[in-house]
Amino acid sequence: MTESIINFYELRRKQPRFQGIDAGHRACLGCGEALAARLVLESTGPDVIVANATGCLEVFTTPWPESAWRVPWLHSLFENAAAVAAGIEAALKAQGRQSKVLAFGGDGATFDIGFQALSGMLERGHNVLYVCFDNEAYMNTGIQRSSSTPHAAATTTSPAGKQRMGKRHLKKDIVSIIAAHHIPYAATASVAFPSDLRKKVRRAMAIDGATFLQIHCPCPLGWGHESEESIAVARLAVQTGLFPMIELERGELTGAMPIREQKPVVDYLKPQARFRHLFADDARAREELEHLQALADHNIEIYKLLGSGVDALDSEGADTVRRGGNRWG
């Protein structure tokens, strides 16, 4: 009998990838951040040193005396991952060593408390790839709002109530601020598009200088969706235009993943409990939904995200084509 069914396990075994974070860590089911970190390290390979900010990633990978890391890894504090990475890089330079230095931080560590150290590291042009795992709130401490939390999302410090429809402020446009440092390469990526994510990591790894990657990572606990929905939810963030997938070189936009067919933002918001209050029979809720749709439309307009027809690397094709699929023709 001929083997007609593809044995995916066998295929995977034959295509060994470097696993920088090993199995057995304590992330929640469906954790976008754990997946993103694994994907990043698959692309960097083992010749890296990681400086990790305080946060979920640090906590769920290193409960002493265990560690999931197969690369040298240092956690110092919440707000200094970029500066610690800069110090490691300076040491490697002084010693004539070549390993790439990575800095990992969540959105709190990147957008808020560690922002100054990050800006300094980028300005000085250290050979560091800074990866922000953006799950849009302080998940490790109990889902408090950060400056990355989207407008109208409910968190424990921006709850919805009679007087409030969740977070009153906008999500900080971090990648534009980063790009304004005129670093060689800054990009956004999503766990829903692993091939695209890997490509962007490889691009950053090839650059001798400061580079930045913002990865959209769903948090089932904080966003309030089913754990098996993580990838679908992350994909909808891209397909609606709420999370634009862009690349910037020296501050100039050089790439954007086209959206083949724009989905309405309610498709993205509905599966998530953090937006549940927006679906109440309430004029304010309807107004906020309009705001969010306008934000998505604005992204699509400024980044010219609406593709013209079928593109192998658009929002429907990008996650399959580089795995030899190209099932969209």
Place this chain on the structure above:
Amino acid sequence: MRQTLEGSQAIAKTVALCRPQVVAAYPITPQTHIVENISKLVADGALQCELVSVESEFSAASVVLGAAAAGARAYTASASQGILLMSEVLFNIAGLRIPLVLTCANRAVGAPLSIWNDQQDSMAVRDAGWIQLYCADNQEAVDTTVQAFRIAEQCELPVMVCVDGFTLTHTLEPIDVPDQDLVDQYLPPYHFARALQPRQPLSLGTLVAPDYYAEARHSHHQAMLHAKALIAQCDRQWQELSGRASGGLFEVHGASDARIGILALGSIVGTLLDAHAAHVQRDDVQIIKLRSLRPFPGAELAVALSGLSDLVVVERALSPGGGGIVGVEIRSAFHYHGVNVRVHNVAVGLGGRDVPLSTLDRILDLVAHGSAEEFQILDVQLDKLPPEDR
């Protein structure tokens, strides 16, 4: 060879002799010339090192943390508000047991804003887990800086070299800056056993639950206590090479049968010794220079000073609502070790207030007249204050 140098310049030259691979610093006010001088040495090609001009003191401490963890000898300098801004990182460096050397150019801490010298900054981070060595003059600052790298790298603890701001850092003195050969002989290249490297991927700074935290803290405390012998040994070894010692853990000047002792840290030791020699010349007075505040040589001090009737602890900082800082520790050590010495405690020279030679007479008068209080700011002028604050 003795040269006339500003303290900051001498410290910078000495740091360069120690062959640091990474130096990071931020010019917070108040700033010293240490890092400026190091920058010039790098610009002139006299020192090969990565100089990282960071955007804050917080990042200065973080950069040298990362550099030392990656196996590079690293150095930074700070003072006052800068020390307080980096204090979270200072605790972290010590807890991670990262060997580093930091010069603290001691200054007051605002508010009220003061850029002048006292020792409130280093006292505020007394519990950070760093070794703290206080220098009485610029020669000691030079010699202690060389020793600090050796101490830090041998016991994997960071060392803060405390040098009085302005009084030492901005003062010209004849200083013997050692030869490169001598420093190389004393200070082997830095090798960090836990260095970050892909061939041996270690995880540093992991999450520790209550089942291990107490053990980690105990181990840190023990390492600090063990460092006492190392600090004394490194000073002796430096003396064998250079002919100069800086006083080990502490140093007692004056007659061994003296009845009154005066203990101080930093540059006022020189003032007290000069006053003792020139003005008072009483052979019943000892001047004690405390060099190592952390680790604190409590038992050793109790033995050395047990013959005194009175000890006056003179310090350049205070704990408002508590009193003296060093004074309390000395009282505690004497009490535990059963030493019956009356301990008086005064603060002088706060926020750069001049400490004249007559200070010694005033202190001795207080002891003689039995009018010393548990703690007092000696040179406070109460008539400047509203009645309710006196």
